[in-house]
Amino acid sequence: MNNTLIxxxxxxxxxxxxxxxxxxxxxxxxxxxxxxxSYGFMPIETPHLxxxxxxxxxxxxxxxxxxxxFRDHGxxxxxxxxxxxxxxxxxITQHRHELIMPFKRYVIGNVFRGERAQKGRYRxxxxxxxxxxxxxxxxxxxxxxxxxxxxxxxxxxxxFTIWVNHRDILNGIFAHxxxxxxxxxxxxxxxxxxxxxxxxVQKELQKELQITAEKAQEICKLVTIKQTSxxxxxxxxIAYLKDYNDALRKGLxxxxxxxxxxxxxxxxxxxxxxxxxxxxxxxxxxxxxxETTLNRLKSIGSVCSGGRYDNLTQSFSKERLSGVGASIGLxxxxxxxxxxxxxxxxxxxxxxxxxxxxxxxxxxAHKIAEALRHSNVKAEVYPDAVKIKKSLGYANAKGHEFGxxxxxxxxxxxxxxxxxxxxxxxxEKVSFLHxxxxxxxx
Amino acid sequence: MNNTLIxxxxxxxxxxxxxxxxxxxxxxxxxxxxxxxSYGFMPIETPHLxxxxxxxxxxxxxxxxxxxxFRDHGxxxxxxxxxxxxxxxxxITQHRHELIMPFKRYVIGNVFRGERAQKGRYRxxxxxxxxxxxxxxxxxxxxxxxxxxxxxxxxxxxxFTIWVNHRDILNGIFAHxxxxxxxxxxxxxxxxxxxxxxxxVQKELQKELQITAEKAQEICKLVTIKQTSxxxxxxxxIAYLKDYNDALRKGLxxxxxxxxxxxxxxxxxxxxxxxxxxxxxxxxxxxxxxETTLNRLKSIGSVCSGGRYDNLTQSFSKERLSGVGASIGLxxxxxxxxxxxxxxxxxxxxxxxxxxxxxxxxxxAHKIAEALRHSNVKAEVYPDAVKIKKSLGYANAKGHEFGxxxxxxxxxxxxxxxxxxxxxxxxEKVSFLHxxxxxxxx
Numbered sequence: 046m047n048n049t050l051i052x053x054x055x056x057x058x059x060x061x062x063x064x065x066x067x068x069x070x071x072x073x074x075x076x077x078x079x080x081x082x083s084y085g086f087m088p089i090e091t092p093h094l095x096x097x098x099x100x101x102x103x104x105x106x107x108x109x110x111x112x113x114x115f116r117d118h119g120x121x122x123x124x125x126x127x128x129x130x131x132x133x134x135x136x137i138t139q140h141r142h143e144l145i146m147p148f149k150r151y152v153i154g155n156v157f158r159g160e161r162a163q164k165g166r167y168r169x170x171x172x173x174x175x176x177x178x179x180x181x182x183x184x185x186x187x188x189x190x191x192x193x194x195x196x197x198x199x200x201x202x203x204x205f206t207i208w209v210n211h212r213d214i215l216n217g218i219f220a221h222x223x224x225x226x227x228x229x230x231x232x233x234x235x236x237x238x239x240x241x242x243x244x245x246v247q248k249e250l251q252k253e254l255q256i257t258a259e260k261a262q263e264i265c266k267l268v269t270i271k272q273t274s275x276x277x278x279x280x281x282x283i284a285y286l287k288d289y290n291d292a293l294r295k296g297l298x299x300x301x302x303x304x305x306x307x308x309x310x311x312x313x314x315x316x317x318x319x320x321x322x323x324x325x326x327x328x329x330x331x332x333x334x335x336e337t338t339l340n341r342l343k344s345i346g347s348v349c350s351g352g353r354y355d356n357l358t359q360s361f362s363k364e365r366l367s368g369v370g371a372s373i374g375l376x377x378x379x380x381x382x383x384x385x386x387x388x389x390x391x392x393x394x395x396x397x398x399x400x401x402x403x404x405x406x407x408x409x410a411h412k413i414a415e416a417l418r419h420s421n422v423k424a425e426v427y428p429d430a431v432k433i434k435k436s437l438g439y440a441n442a443k444g445h446e447f448g449x450x451x452x453x454x455x456x457x458x459x460x461x462x463x464x465x466x467x468x469x470x471x472x473e474k475v476s477f478l479h480x481x482x483x484x485x486x487x
Numbered sequence: 488m489n490n491t492l493i494x495x496x497x498x499x500x501x502x503x504x505x506x507x508x509x510x511x512x513x514x515x516x517x518x519x520x521x522x523x524x525s526y527g528f529m530p531i532e533t534p535h536l537x538x539x540x541x542x543x544x545x546x547x548x549x550x551x552x553x554x555x556x557f558r559d560h561g562x563x564x565x566x567x568x569x570x571x572x573x574x575x576x577x578x579i580t581q582h583r584h585e586l587i588m589p590f591k592r593y594v595i596g597n598v599f600r601g602e603r604a605q606k607g608r609y610r611x612x613x614x615x616x617x618x619x620x621x622x623x624x625x626x627x628x629x630x631x632x633x634x635x636x637x638x639x640x641x642x643x644x645x646x647f648t649i650w651v652n653h654r655d656i657l658n659g660i661f662a663h664x665x666x667x668x669x670x671x672x673x674x675x676x677x678x679x680x681x682x683x684x685x686x687x688v689q690k691e692l693q694k695e696l697q698i699t700a701e702k703a704q705e706i707c708k709l710v711t712i713k714q715t716s717x718x719x720x721x722x723x724x725i726a727y728l729k730d731y732n733d734a735l736r737k738g739l740x741x742x743x744x745x746x747x748x749x750x751x752x753x754x755x756x757x758x759x760x761x762x763x764x765x766x767x768x769x770x771x772x773x774x775x776x777x778e779t780t781l782n783r784l785k786s787i788g789s790v791c792s793g794g795r796y797d798n799l800t801q802s803f804s805k806e807r808l809s810g811v812g813a814s815i816g817l818x819x820x821x822x823x824x825x826x827x828x829x830x831x832x833x834x835x836x837x838x839x840x841x842x843x844x845x846x847x848x849x850x851x852a853h854k855i856a857e858a859l860r861h862s863n864v865k866a867e868v869y870p871d872a873v874k875i876k877k878s879l880g881y882a883n884a885k886g887h888e889f890g891x892x893x894x895x896x897x898x899x900x901x902x903x904x905x906x907x908x909x910x911x912x913x914x915e916k917v918s919f920l921h922x923x924x925x926x927x928x929x
Contacts (some may be wrong), residue, residue, distance in 0.1 A: 053581035064529035082836035085867030087506035115557030425527030
C-alpha cells in the first residue's frame with residue numbers, strides 16, 4: 046500500500062455538518078415533518094441520480110449549465126437532481142395509477158447545482174418541499190400558506206412576512222399597458238426590484254420594452270403596490286383595478302377568496318401581505334405566488350417560496366395536473382435561525398455521563414445508564430477508566446448536566462456520586478433513586 | 488419547446504419510495520435516531536460527492552470498479568460516496584481540532600455502488616451507521632451491541648441473533664496450524680461458509696492454502712464452533728483454546744470481558760451468540776466483529792454488522808484512532824420488516840378528512856381542521872366541493888378513520904356530521920366538542 050497521506054478536504058461548495066449543527070438540523074426537520082404530516086402531506090423519496098433527459102427538459106438554460114451530468118458504467122447519460130420539482134413530475138407520471146388524487150407529498154433531500162461558489166451558497170443543499178397536486182381549488186393555496194405559517198412558527202420564528210401575489214395581477218398590469226407580448230421580460234425585470242432598486246427597474250423596463258419613461262413609471266407605480274391595511278380594506282382601496290381587465294379581476298378575486306379562507310384561523314393574517322412586485326423567477330408559476338422574509342433579517346432573502354402551477358407533468362404526460370406548493374430553503378433558514386439566536390445548539394443529547402475509576406465497574410455503570418434511559422433520562426458511559434478530572438472534562442466540553450461517578454467506595458456500596466456540572470456541587474454516595482430525583486429536579 | 492413526451496423512468500438499480508413505504512422508513516429512522524441519541528451518539532453530515540482520491544484509496548478494488556466517478560465543471564476528479572466509513576475518516580481528520588474525543592457519531596444517508604443490478608440489490612441505498620471513535624475500551628464494543636439490540640427492539644423485532652466473534656480468534660486458529668501467512672485468504676474462504684457450505688469451504692482451504700484434508704477438516708471443526716449454552720458455560724467448554732496461542736487467548740478474553748459487561752443488562756444475553764465463523768469480509772476489522780440475523784428470516788442475511796477497527800484515519804493522518812461501530816442496512820431491514828408483517832403501512836398520518844359541499848364552506852372547514860390539530864387530532868380538508876361520495880372515496884382509499892362533513896345544514900347550524908369510515912355509522916349534526924369526543928373515543 047502506498048503510504049503517502051491524502052489531504053482530507055471537501056469539494057468547493059460542499060461541506061460537512063458537525064454534530065451540533067447536524068443535530069439542530071435534525072430537530073428542525075422533525076418539527077417541520079410533523080407539521081406536514083398533520084396537514085395530510087406524506088413523504089416520498091426519489092433517487093439522487095436520474096436520466097439526464099428527465100431533468101434537462103424542464104430545467105432552465107442556467108440550470109442545464111449547472112447540472113452535475115456524466116456517463117455512468119452503462120454509458121447512460123445521467124445527472125444529479127437539481128431540484129425536487131422535476132423528479133416529482135416524473136414520479137407522479139410514472140406511478141400515476143398507484144397514487145390517489147389529489148396527491149399531497151413532502152420531500153426532504155439534497156439537490157446539486159454547480160453554481161459559482163460564493164458566500165452562503167452551496168453546490169449541495171437541502172430542499173424541503175411540500176406540494177398539493179391535482180386540484181385547482183383555492184383551498185389548496187390557503188393550506189400551503191397555513192403550512193408555511195405553522196412550519197416557521199414551530200421553529201420558534203415569530204416575525205416573518207409571507208408576501209403574496211398572483212401571476213394574473215402582473216400579467217394584467219402589463220396587458221393594461223398593451224404589453225401582452227413582453228410579459229416575460231417584464232417579469233424578469235420586476236423580479237430584480239430588491240437587488241437593483243426601483244430606479245433601475247424603471248430604466249430597464251423603458252429600455253428593454255421600448256416604452257416611454259412615463260409608461261415605465263406607471264408600471265412601477267402599480268407593481269410596487271403593497272398591502273398596508275387589513276386585507277378587506279386593501280381590496281376596497283384597489284377595487285378599481287378589477288375594471289382594467291379580466292386578468293387583474295381574476296387575480297384579485299383569487300387572492301380575496303384565499304384571504305377569506307385564512308381570515309378566521311389562528312394564522313396571524315397580518316403576516317400575510319399582498320405585494321404586487323413578487324414575480325417568482327421560475328416560468329412555471331401561473332397563479333398565486335409567495336415569498337417569505339424574516340422581519341428582523343430581510344437581507345437573507347426568502348426562506349420559503351412557492352406558488353401555483355398549471356401543468357406540472359407536461360414533459361411526461363398529456364394529462365393536465367395542476368398543483369400548488371412551496372419549498373423551504375433549509376440551509377438559509379438554519380443560517381437565519383443561528384443569526385437570530387433562535388437555534389439551540391447542543392453538544393450532546395444526553396444529560397448524564399457515567400464515570401468509572403476501574404474497568405471492573407463498567408458492567409455496573411452500563412446497568413445504571415440503562416436504568417436512567419428507562420426512566421427517560423438519556424445517559425452514556427465514559428468508555429475509559431481514567432482520572433476523574435479527564436472524564437469530567439469531557440462532560441464539560443460536551444455539555445452533560447451531570448457526572449455520575451462510580452469510584453471504589455461507590456462500587457462497593459452500590460451507590461453513586463452525582464456532580465452537577467453547572468453548579469459544581471457534588472452529592473456523595475446516594476442511591477439510584479436519589480440520583481434520578483436529583484437529575485429530574487434540576 | 489419540443490413537445491415530444493419523455494418517458495418517465497428511473498435508472499436501473501434506482502427506485503422511488505411511495506408514500507406508505509417512505510412514511511414507514513421515516514418512522515424507522517425516527518425510532519433508531521432516538522436510540523442513538525439516548526446513548527450519546529450525535530448526528531453528522533458529509534457531502535454525497537467527494538474528491539475521488541479521498542474515496543479511492545480506502546476502497547477495495549471491487550468498490551473502485553463500482554464507484555460513480557466523473558469530472559465536474561472544474562475538471563475535478565469526483566465521485567459519489569460508496570459508504571459512510573471513508574467519509575467519516577476524512578471528516579475526523581479534517582475537523583480533528585473541533586471534535587471532542589472519544590467521538591460518537593451516527594449518520595443516516597444514501598451511498599452509491601454501480602453493482603450489477605439484481606433482485607433486492609440497489610445501486611443507491613440507505614446506510615445507517617453509528618461509530619465510537621478514539622477508545623480501545625471494551626466498554627465501547629459492549630455499547631455498540633447494546634445499541635444494535637435496542638434499535639432492533641425499538642422496531643418491534645424480537646427474534647434476532649447477534650453473532651459475535653473476534654478477529655484474533657480466527658487469526659489464532661490459522662496461526663495454530665502454522666498458517667500465519669495465509670490468514671487473509673483463509674478468512675476470505677471462511678466468509679463464504681453460508682453461501683457454499685462446509686464441504687466446499689474445506690475443499691477450498693485445502694486447495695488454496697495447500698494443506699492436507701485432515702488439517703482443513705480440523706480448521707473447519709474449530710471455525711464452526713458456535714455457542715449453544717450460557718456464555719459462562721461456553722467459555723469453560725472452550726477454555727483449552729486459550730493455551731493454543733496469544734491471539735486465541737486475547738480474543739477469548741476480550742469476548743468474555745465484553746459478555747460480562749452485557750450480562751446484567753436488559754439485553755437478552757441469549758440473543759448474543761459467539762460464532763467462530765463470523766469473519767466479516769472487510770479488511771479493516773481487527774477486534775470483535777458481529778453480524779445480526781433475523782431468526783425467522785435468516786435467508787436475507789445480516790441486517791446489522793460491524794466491529795472494531797484499529798486505525799480508521801490511516802490514509803489521512805499519522806495519528807492512530809481506533810474505533811468500533813456498526814451499520815444497519817436499512818433497505819434490507821425494511822424488506823425484512825415487510826416480509827415479517829411487522830412494518831405498519833399507512834396511506835395517511837391524519838385521522839379525519841373534512842368534507843364540504845360548497846366552496847363557501849372552506850373557511851369553516853379549515854377552522855375545524857385547525858381546531859382538531861390543536862387537540863392533537865391530525866386532520867385535513869378535501870380541497871374540492873364535489874359529491875360527498877367522491878370525497879368519502881378518497882378517505883376510504885387513503886385510510887382516514889373519520890369523514891367530517893359540512894353540508895348546507897351543518898354550515899347553517901355550525902355543526903358537523905361525523906362518519907366512521909370503518910363502521911360506516913354517521914352521526915349527524917353534532918358540535919365540535921362532540922366530534923372531538925367521537926374521534927378520541929374510537
